[in-house]
Amino acid sequence: MRRFAGLSTERLAIRLLDEGDATEFLRYRNLPEVYRYQAWxxxxMDEVRAFCLRNSTEEPFRPSIYTQFAISRKEGDLLIGDIGVILSADGAQAEIGFTLSPGFTRMGYATEAVSAVLGYLFEEVGLHRVHASVDPDNTSSIRLLERLGFRLEGHLIKSYRMRGGWYDDCIFGMLEEEWLSKKDAAAANHENR
Ligand SMILES: CC(C)(COP(=O)(O)OP(=O)(O)OC[C@H]1O[C@@H](n2cnc3c(N)ncnc32)[C@H](O)[C@@H]1OP(=O)(O)O)[C@@H](O)C(=O)NCCC(=O)NCCS
Known part of the structure; x- marks a missing residue:
C-alpha cells in the first residue's frame, strides 16, 4: 500500500487533509469568491468530515478517487489551502486543482505548494502527465499554471457544466519530461550563479 509521509517546502508543510481540517476547509470552500470557478x-459538515476521514485513512493516489492535500504554514498549523489530485483509470495521468483561503493569496504559497506536489507526482508516483481544467476568466489560476510551466493544450467551448450553466474550459498540461527538463534547467542556472 502506498503511503504519503508529507512534503516540506521553504515555508509550507503539505500533508493529507484530515478530520481536524474539516471546519476550516468547509468555511473557505463555501466563500463565493473561492468557489466562483469551481463546480465542486x-x-x-457531516459530508466534509466523512470526506476528510476517508482521505486521511484510505490509500492515497488510487485511480478515479480524489486525494486531497492540506497546505499549512510551518509557523502555524492553520489550514491555508488545499490541492486535489485525481488519477486516471490506468493510474498514469492526473488532474490537479488548487485552492487557497482568501487571506493567504498573492504570497506565492500556491506556487510553492503546487510545485512540491508536482515534484512528488512526477518523481515519486511516476506519472506521465498532469493537467488542470480552468475557466478562461480565472486569471490567477492561469497565471499560476503558466508560472509553473504548464502549456495551454486547448480551449473547449461551453464544455464545463456548473450550477445549471455551460462554461468554456481551458486545459493546461505538463508532461513528466517537461517537468524534468525544467528542473534540470533550474539546477544548471543555480550552479552557474
Ligand atoms: C488559484 C489560486 C490558488 C492562485 O493563488 P495565488 O495567490 O494567485 O498564487 P500564489 O500563492 O502562487 O501567489 C502568486 C502571486 O503572489 C506574488 N508573490 C508574492 N510573494 C511571492 C513569493 N514569495 N513567491 C512567489 N510569488 C509571490 C506573485 O507575484 C503572484 O502575483 P501575480 O499573480 O499578481 O503575478 C487562488 O487564486 C485561488 O484559490 N482561487 C480560488 C480557487 C480556484 O479558482 N482554484 C482553481 C480551480 S482549478
Whole structure:
C-alpha cells in the first residue's frame, strides 16, 4: 500500500487533509469568491468530515478517487489551502486543482505548494502527465499554471457544466519530461550563479 509521509517546502508543510481540517476547509470552500470557478461545493459538515476521514485513512493516489492535500504554514498549523489530485483509470495521468483561503493569496504559497506536489507526482508516483481544467476568466489560476510551466493544450467551448450553466474550459498540461527538463534547467542556472 502506498503511503504519503508529507512534503516540506521553504515555508509550507503539505500533508493529507484530515478530520481536524474539516471546519476550516468547509468555511473557505463555501466563500463565493473561492468557489466562483469551481463546480465542486463542500456540502454539509457531516459530508466534509466523512470526506476528510476517508482521505486521511484510505490509500492515497488510487485511480478515479480524489486525494486531497492540506497546505499549512510551518509557523502555524492553520489550514491555508488545499490541492486535489485525481488519477486516471490506468493510474498514469492526473488532474490537479488548487485552492487557497482568501487571506493567504498573492504570497506565492500556491506556487510553492503546487510545485512540491508536482515534484512528488512526477518523481515519486511516476506519472506521465498532469493537467488542470480552468475557466478562461480565472486569471490567477492561469497565471499560476503558466508560472509553473504548464502549456495551454486547448480551449473547449461551453464544455464545463456548473450550477445549471455551460462554461468554456481551458486545459493546461505538463508532461513528466517537461517537468524534468525544467528542473534540470533550474539546477544548471543555480550552479552557474
Ligand atoms: C488559484 C489560486 C490558488 C492562485 O493563488 P495565488 O495567490 O494567485 O498564487 P500564489 O500563492 O502562487 O501567489 C502568486 C502571486 O503572489 C506574488 N508573490 C508574492 N510573494 C511571492 C513569493 N514569495 N513567491 C512567489 N510569488 C509571490 C506573485 O507575484 C503572484 O502575483 P501575480 O499573480 O499578481 O503575478 C487562488 O487564486 C485561488 O484559490 N482561487 C480560488 C480557487 C480556484 O479558482 N482554484 C482553481 C480551480 S482549478
Amino acid at each position: 461545493l463542500p456540502g454539509s
